[in-house]
Amino acid sequence: MEYQTPLPPAEAEAAAKNDFPGEGNETRMIMAALSTLPPHNLAALTSSILSLADARRRRLSALLTSPAAFSLALAHLHSLSLPQKTHLVAKHLLSSLHHLTSHFSPPPPPPPAAFFHHRDADAALLLLLLCDLLHRHPDLLDATPYDHWRLALAAHYRAGSVLSHREIGVFYGGVLTPYVELVSRCWRFVTGDGRGEKKAEAPAAPAAVVALPSVDGGGGGGGGECVVCKEAMEEGRDVCELPCRHLFHWSCILPWLVKRNTCPCCRFQLPTEDVGGEIRRLWGFLVDAAGCGAAV
Structure with a gap:
C-alpha cells in the first residue's frame, strides 16, 4: 500500500503549525512529532498500531463476554490501591511510548520495563475502559448495579470507546488519532496536570x-x-x-x-529501571522530535 504523505493533508498542515483544534496539548505534540516521520516509517508505525489495537480489542472483548474472566479482572483491579492503579496505567503508557518512538531513526534506547504480566495487562485495559466510560458518562455507573457493570461496559465499548476503534484508513487518522488520544489520556492520568512533578534523576539501568x-x-x-x-x-x-x-x-x-x-x-x-523515569525519557524524545523544546 502506497502512502504519499506522512499524515493526512489537514493534519500535516496542523502539525506544521502546531495547531490541532479540539485536541489537548499532549495530542498536538505527539502528532507534530509523528509528522516528522518519513512516509515508510509512518506506514510501518500505523500497521503495527493496527495490529496492537486489534489484539487489545480481542482481549477486551474476551473479558467483556466472559462473566468469569471479567469478575477476576475486576476483583484484581479493586484489590489495588490508587498508587498501584496509577502504576498500572504508567506501565501501559510506557509500552505505548516505546511503540511510538521505536519507529524514529535512530530510535531511543528501548526501556527495560515496558512489559507486564497478563493479569496486570487485563486490569489496565479494564481500568482504561472504566475511565473512558466515566469521562463520557460520569453518572452511569452510579446508577448501574454492580452486577451489571460488565453489561454496561460492553454496551459502551460497542458504542465506540476510544479503545474500540476499528478504522483502517491512515489518511483519515482512523488508526493514529485514537491511539495518540489514548496515550495522551494515560499521560494526564499518570502526571495529574499533564506536566508531571519534576523528579530526581534515576540511575541508569x-x-x-x-x-x-x-x-x-x-x-x-x-x-x-x-x-x-x-x-x-x-x-x-x-x-x-x-x-x-x-x-x-x-x-x-x-x-x-x-x-x-x-x-x-x-x-x-x-x-533506567524506574518506570516514571522511562516515561519522562521517551516523552522528552517526542517533545524534541516535535520541536517543542520543552515538555507541554
Missing part, C-alpha cells in the same frame, strides 16, 4: 551500562579529555563510549551512572 562499549581512549569523539575528572584520555587505554559518542574513563562514568542516567556532557539519557 544495569543492563544498559553493561552494554556500553569500550573503545581506545585515543580516538572517537570524546575531545581527548574526560569531563568528569578533567584528565586526558590515554591512547591504548580502554574508555567507555556512551551512545551520544562522548568518552569517559570507566572509573569515572560508572559511579556517575549509579546515581543518574544522563551523559555529563550533553544530558543524553540512558534507559
Whole structure:
C-alpha cells in the first residue's frame, strides 16, 4: 500500500503549525512529532498500531463476554490501591511510548520495563475502559448495579470507546488519532496536570551500562579529555563510549551512572529501571522530535 504523505493533508498542515483544534496539548505534540516521520516509517508505525489495537480489542472483548474472566479482572483491579492503579496505567503508557518512538531513526534506547504480566495487562485495559466510560458518562455507573457493570461496559465499548476503534484508513487518522488520544489520556492520568512533578534523576539501568562499549581512549569523539575528572584520555587505554559518542574513563562514568542516567556532557539519557523515569525519557524524545523544546 502506497502512502504519499506522512499524515493526512489537514493534519500535516496542523502539525506544521502546531495547531490541532479540539485536541489537548499532549495530542498536538505527539502528532507534530509523528509528522516528522518519513512516509515508510509512518506506514510501518500505523500497521503495527493496527495490529496492537486489534489484539487489545480481542482481549477486551474476551473479558467483556466472559462473566468469569471479567469478575477476576475486576476483583484484581479493586484489590489495588490508587498508587498501584496509577502504576498500572504508567506501565501501559510506557509500552505505548516505546511503540511510538521505536519507529524514529535512530530510535531511543528501548526501556527495560515496558512489559507486564497478563493479569496486570487485563486490569489496565479494564481500568482504561472504566475511565473512558466515566469521562463520557460520569453518572452511569452510579446508577448501574454492580452486577451489571460488565453489561454496561460492553454496551459502551460497542458504542465506540476510544479503545474500540476499528478504522483502517491512515489518511483519515482512523488508526493514529485514537491511539495518540489514548496515550495522551494515560499521560494526564499518570502526571495529574499533564506536566508531571519534576523528579530526581534515576540511575541508569544495569543492563544498559553493561552494554556500553569500550573503545581506545585515543580516538572517537570524546575531545581527548574526560569531563568528569578533567584528565586526558590515554591512547591504548580502554574508555567507555556512551551512545551520544562522548568518552569517559570507566572509573569515572560508572559511579556517575549509579546515581543518574544522563551523559555529563550533553544530558543524553540512558534507559533506567524506574518506570516514571522511562516515561519522562521517551516523552522528552517526542517533545524534541516535535520541536517543542520543552515538555507541554
